[in-house]
Amino acid sequence: GESVGLHLPTLSVQEGDNSIINCAYSNSASDYFIWYKQESGKGPQFIIDIRSNMDKRQGQRVTVLLNKTVKHLSLQIAATQPGDSAVYFCADLRGGTSYGKLTFGQGTILTVHP
């Protein structure tokens, strides 16, 4: 989920387990959401997105769930692998602009143990 300050939320799982990473957003006008994965020393990489007219979207091993009522987003990773270890960010599109400005969450550190 979201954090304030210097400490990111962390999630440690065993290889093969399912992982759930949570994110809260604040802008009720947001209508598009993205999950990014950032590995150490690299830029964020797009994982999956979802529009506000949907509540679930599935990709390869990943599922994003959107609950607009409580402004909550989650990323589910099935059969987590060591290569999934990274920082995961949610982002939402700021309303009222055509320039695609995103607001990013603080990030969650996922560690997968072999």
Place this chain on the structure above:
Amino acid sequence: DVKVTQSSRYLVKRTGEKVFLECVQDMDHENMFWYRQDPGLGLRLIYFSYDVKMKEKGDIPEGYSVSREKKERFSLILESASTNQTSMYLCASSTRQIGGPGVADTQYFGPGTRLTVL
């Protein structure tokens, strides 16, 4: 595949120096963005550009300026570097959305430049 490249992966500069960070994208994207990333603070938008020679301030523009003379290139300039500008700098690009949000709003990121100001 979208490719966003940044001129340097690591950069060390001295206080007061003028610093140029270059970003190039090869997908003919209209929008380009500069962020800085600091531990616990996430990604913060410095400046963005939605067209050649067009720019707008983001959330933390103080101490920075930008230049976009060509569509594929967006430069971040630190006029007089200070130690509090030590950070990871990330460039991103996206297409202009048409008919509402969707794939066009996905931002694609470069690998980042880790700048240290001594």
